[in-house]
Amino acid sequence: MSKNCCSENEQKNSQNCPINQQKGKPVKIITLESLLKSEALLKVNYQENYFFCEAQNCPVVYFNQERQILTISEVKIPIFEKDMREEVPVCYCFNWTRNRIYQEIKETNKSTAEYFILEQVKAKNCACEINNPRGTCCLNNVRKIVKNYQENLNLIQNRIILSKSKLDMLLFLCYFDEL
Numbered sequence: 001m002s003k004n005c006c007s008e009n010e011q012k013n014s015q016n017c018p019i020n021q022q023k024g025k026p027v028k029i030i031t032l033e034s035l036l037k038s039e040a041l042l043k044v045n046y047q048e049n050y051f052f053c054e055a056q057n058c059p060v061v062y063f064n065q066e067r068q069i070l071t072i073s074e075v076k077i078p079i080f081e082k083d084m085r086e087e088v089p090v091c092y093c094f095n096w097t098r099n100r101i102y103q104e105i106k107e108t109n110k111s112t113a114e115y116f117i118l119e120q121v122k123a124k125n126c127a128c129e130i131n132n133p134r135g136t137c138c139l140n141n142v143r144k145i146v147k148n149y150q151e152n153l154n155l156i157q158n159r160i161i162l163s164k165s166k167l168d169m170l171l172f173l174c175y176f177d178e179l
């Protein structure tokens, strides 16, 4: 077999985003059907496999092996991976937004999001395939966000404790000064 005979096929099976060349994640047509705006849905080729580009700085949300792209503006909802606003959902099925997760951690020092979602998954109430633009479970993203917020809050709290002890030290010195 010549080296060239497969190259076209290889290109066809390529799963890299046509814009940023990053590897895409396979996504089912049902996800596109539920989340694309109606004009964009008309462009979908049902014979093709589609992929999700999760790169934050790439406008492509979905692409196929023919290098067709569907971008952020063609999707009905904001994309967690590409939209850093706090009102964007991390869990699309139960609307755990960045802000909701953050507020809970700020108020209670912990997050019930993962437990809540796992319970709903057990009860078969989640539908990531049609709610989440990546078409798969949100739990990895939820865990990442929770860890990130907890670490940041710990940092802030440590800083407050540190500055409090500095303040104590200053007051202490002032006290001796007065004596």
Ligand SMILES: [Zn+2]
Residues within 6 Å of the ligand: 017, 018, 019, 020, 021, 022, 053, 054, 055, 058, 059, 060
């Ligand atoms: Zn991309």
